Amino acid sequence: xxxxxxxxxxxxxxxxxGILLATFVIGRLIPGDPCQAALQERATPEACAEFNSExxxxxPVFVQFGSYVGDVFRGDLxxxxxxxxxxxxxxxxxxPVTLQLSAAALFIAVIVGVPLGxxxxxxxNSKTDVxxxxxxxxxxxxxxxxxxxxxQYVFALQLDDTPLGLPAxxxxxxxxxPDPFYExxxxxxxxxxxxxxxxxxxxxxxxxxxxxFVDALQHLILPAVALATIPMAIIARMTRSSxxxxxxxxxxxxxxxxxxxxxxxxxxxxxxxxxLPVVTVIGLSLGTLVGGAILTETIxxxxxxxKTLFDAITGRDYFVVQGFTLVVAIGFVVVNLITDxxxxxxxxxxxxx
Amino acid sequence: xxxxxxxxxxxxxxxxxxxxxxxxxxxxxxxxDDEAPAEGGDFEAQSFDESAQCGTDAYAGNLASIxxxxxxxxxxTLCNPDVAFPSKVAFSALGIFPEEQLEDAxxxxxxxxxxxxxxxxxxxxxxxxxxxxxxxEDYWGDAPGIPTVVFRWSEESAQxxxxxxxxxxxxxDNVGTEDFATVSNDSNLQLIxxxxxxxxxxxxxxDKPPFDxxxxxxxxxxxxxxxxxxxxxxxxxxxAADQFLPPGIPQYQxxxxxxTYDPDxxxxxxxxxxxxxxxxxxxxxxxxxxxxxxPQPPQVASDIRDQLxxxxxxxxxxxxxxxxxxxxxxxxxxxxYMLGWGADFPDATNFWDFHFGVGASPQFGTxxxxxxxxxxxxxxxxxxxxxxxxxxxxxxxxxQHAQAIPIAYGGSAVAFDAAVEGAxxxxxxxxxxxxxxxxxxxQLVWMQNGEPSGLYCADETxxxxxxxxxxxxESLLGYEVGGTEVEPALAEEWESNDDLTEWTFTLRDGVxxxxxxxxxxxxxxxxxRTQWDAADPRHxxxxxxxxxxxxxxxxxxxxxxxxxx
Numbered sequence: 016x017x018x019x020x021x022x023x024x025x026x027x028x029x030x031x032x033g034i035l036l037a038t039f040v041i042g043r044l045i046p047g048d049p050c051q052a053a054l055q056e057r058a059t060p061e062a063c064a065e066f067n068s069e070x071x072x073x074x075p076v077f078v079q080f081g082s083y084v085g086d087v088f089r090g091d092l093x094x095x096x097x098x099x100x101x102x103x104x105x106x107x108x109x110x111p112v113t114l115q116l117s118a119a120a121l122f123i124a125v126i127v128g129v130p131l132g133x134x135x136x137x138x139x140n141s142k143t144d145v146x147x148x149x150x151x152x153x154x155x156x157x158x159x160x161x162x163x164x165x166x167q168y169v170f171a172l173q174l175d176d177t178p179l180g181l182p183a184x185x186x187x188x189x190x191x192x193p194d195p196f197y198e199x200x201x202x203x204x205x206x207x208x209x210x211x212x213x214x215x216x217x218x219x220x221x222x223x224x225x226x227x228f229v230d231a232l233q234h235l236i237l238p239a240v241a242l243a244t245i246p247m248a249i250i251a252r253m254t255r256s257s258x259x260x261x262x263x264x265x266x267x268x269x270x271x272x273x274x275x276x277x278x279x280x281x282x283x284x285x286x287x288x289x290x291l292p293v294v295t296v297i298g299l300s301l302g303t304l305v306g307g308a309i310l311t312e313t314i315x316x317x318x319x320x321x322k323t324l325f326d327a328i329t330g331r332d333y334f335v336v337q338g339f340t341l342v343v344a345i346g347f348v349v350v351n352l353i354t355d356x357x358x359x360x361x362x363x364x365x366x367x368x
Numbered sequence: 369x370x371x372x373x374x375x376x377x378x379x380x381x382x383x384x385x386x387x388x389x390x391x392x393x394x395x396x397x398x399x400x401d402d403e404a405p406a407e408g409g410d411f412e413a414q415s416f417d418e419s420a421q422c423g424t425d426a427y428a429g430n431l432a433s434i435x436x437x438x439x440x441x442x443x444x445t446l447c448n449p450d451v452a453f454p455s456k457v458a459f460s461a462l463g464i465f466p467e468e469q470l471e472d473a474x475x476x477x478x479x480x481x482x483x484x485x486x487x488x489x490x491x492x493x494x495x496x497x498x499x500x501x502x503x504x505e506d507y508w509g510d511a512p513g514i515p516t517v518v519f520r521w522s523e524e525s526a527q528x529x530x531x532x533x534x535x536x537x538x539x540x541d542n543v544g545t546e547d548f549a550t551v552s553n554d555s556n557l558q559l560i561x562x563x564x565x566x567x568x569x570x571x572x573x574x575d576k577p578p579f580d581x582x583x584x585x586x587x588x589x590x591x592x593x594x595x596x597x598x599x600x601x602x603x604x605x606x607x608a609a610d611q612f613l614p615p616g617i618p619q620y621q622x623x624x625x626x627x628t629y630d631p632d633x634x635x636x637x638x639x640x641x642x643x644x645x646x647x648x649x650x651x652x653x654x655x656x657x658x659x660x661x662x663p664q665p666p667q668v669a670s671d672i673r674d675q676l677x678x679x680x681x682x683x684x685x686x687x688x689x690x691x692x693x694x695x696x697x698x699x700x701x702x703x704x705y706m707l708g709w710g711a712d713f714p715d716a717t718n719f720w721d722f723h724f725g726v727g728a729s730p731q732f733g734t735x736x737x738x739x740x741x742x743x744x745x746x747x748x749x750x751x752x753x754x755x756x757x758x759x760x761x762x763x764x765x766x767x768q769h770a771q772a773i774p775i776a777y778g779g780s781a782v783a784f785d786a787a788v789e790g791a792x793x794x795x796x797x798x799x800x801x802x803x804x805x806x807x808x809x810x811q812l813v814w815m816q817n818g819e820p821s822g823l824y825c826a827d828e829t830x831x832x833x834x835x836x837x838x839x840x841x842e843s844l845l846g847y848e849v850g851g852t853e854v855e856p857a858l859a860e861e862w863e864s865n866d867d868l869t870e871w872t873f874t875l876r877d878g879v880x881x882x883x884x885x886x887x888x889x890x891x892x893x894x895x896x897r898t899q900w901d902a903a904d905p906r907h908x909x910x911x912x913x914x915x916x917x918x919x920x921x922x923x924x925x926x927x928x929x930x931x932x933x
Contacts, residue, residue, distance in 0.1 A: 098821075108495060108496055109496070164526075167530050167534075168530075171530060171533075171534040171536075172530065172533055172534055175534055175535065182534065182536055183527075183530045183531050183534045183536055184527075184531055184536055186497055186498075186520075187497075188536075189498060189518040189520055189536065189537065189811070189813040190498075190500060190516060190518045190811050190813070192492050192494055192498075192500065313523075313524060313527075314524075314527065316520075316522045316524075316527055316531070318496040318497070
């Protein structure tokens, strides 16, 4: 197992290097001048000459890339040209927001999508099966921003004064500023602790503030549901089709022939094998959610990775584009690695191989 | 012998203790004139006299000296008269800080944690999420109606409206154009339109042919249907411009004569100009950047092109990158262009003098002597009736020379929960939350377009930052709630000499900063000096540009040398 993990890690290095190179090149290909974007009306030729010299934009491209790679290995992702922060600090602020949202969305997608897929797959070609497929197609087809707006209209406006009312924003209630857990515990402050404290749900648990936990949860429901719809539909469809395939195999026929109840056949014999491709889809979905939540973040006013990346691209903030893309890519690689490890536990054949 | 030794040692120890008790702080300022007076002790007045630099090549500014006459009196001396001085002094970027915090400017703490005298103090700034202000319990004026104000932000007008409608926020800025009716028709909300304080215009460089032809410029003025542009491309509350000053400026003239839409008159003037069969004017330059005075630049440019074509004038559209466009405008490189202006401070000089006065921007060419004469006199006259007559003359001269064709004043609006009392919209976008109240509410949540970059507003130009700053830091003077008239603030009265070159402010007594330190004239001197002198070690901010100070007073002392070309 360790050898397997090590092999996968080593094979990830060229992938990450390729991503570094790709994001660097793409960033430089974006039309527009970072000096003009950063300094705007103060972007005189003299000011831009100084700006480009300060940030190395007047060096040859390969020199810029070499500097950037060297800085990355030293843990320096550079400073944002637009914000008054280092890229690392921005990541500590913004990534937890997206991770929390993505994890919540994935949780909803799995706990709804897998049972739906099992229900549809176990009743193949029935009305239940058709209804599930139609629902899944609908979920995939509705744009996230449309669904988000509908959810806001229904739950934040129409049901506002009812028990079903939910907030329109994904942020905590205005004026609520939870203490970071490391301050409450009286332990030292470092970047990792700060990162963790920016995950509102987790921080609320760590400081034993259930009122804040509930507040964070209430604000998370609508954006998480909006974001979960597409992966939920994909997971449901994948579970269904995978289960249908497995239920047609000889060993399942044997299990039925032995007189086992259908529920036992599905849950104890068929489901585990049918989850193998679903695990892959879940892993890919998490990576997609982290990098692609821009619309959800915009609608629910969350400042996460997606929105930051969008602002950085339009603002020609090269270091933020490069740094955030690299981190998301690393996240993808890690998620894929975890997915492969989970795979080995689910499928003994992979373990033996 | 031993006893003698003991006596000597005792004497030295005693001397040492006395010296330690009388010693100063470790962080004494480098210059003696920056020392802060001891609390309750003698006041050591500070003053800076740089009048010798007035009119020299090294100094382009208009401030000559700042003097703390006593603890409650500050006197400013100018190189040249400035009738708008009180209006400038009231501006947000000239908020007063404690001298001690300015001494520490290099640490950057002042950017994130400003200390002021205002009705609110900064409680917390959660970057990316919210800014929380709490009431200043020792405020010199009326206590705020609501103890806590929370600032939030969203770039999307639809998002702001949803949060207002759902009750998550109590007030929002910049209601979307399409949402005015929604807010007006909702009995739970109140829509408050903001009086326009900007102007959109077509400009000409009168030195560049064919725009050196006055009748041609006038013809273009009569060819533009302003109402059509307003109806199609501007939000409600926008008004067709009838002069260069917008209605929110005190010197605005009711009923001024202006270019009206008259295609026949336009064709007549074209013929008189020597173009009976029409003319190709080359390009109409503009930038795509959205501004309050121009919310849809490409669409407006296209419409103007089409309107000019109706009278036989042909132009091609020339969209330029923002930085390049401004640079070209500022150097007079543009011949025919779309541009606008938003008030920095509510006085006619901010519009007229900057564009058409002596030493004005070269965007319009060399200018006209008759206009220079009228504007110079208007800027030196205190009597408002005389100023009104002079600016009426300026309007007529602009109608004649037509260096610019005013087109529109861009409107906007704010919206509040109907239960908020005292809700208002400021033409300068500096809503004062301290005068608002809501029964049973201990918190008011305001949602604006964006997050401030910093809260040291001496070095900020973004309205999102200035609005927050204004709740925390006060200037010597202020603007009336919801208006532009100047009123007392930290100074309870002010006066000038006859030629408007000396301005003396009497400060309020008993005012304290949020950190408990006493406000006095030295804080005023330090706050101005910090911005004024580019060589001052305290001349440090988020960007270190202090743009508004330079714009209001003409320049810095000891400006940094221009970068080598």
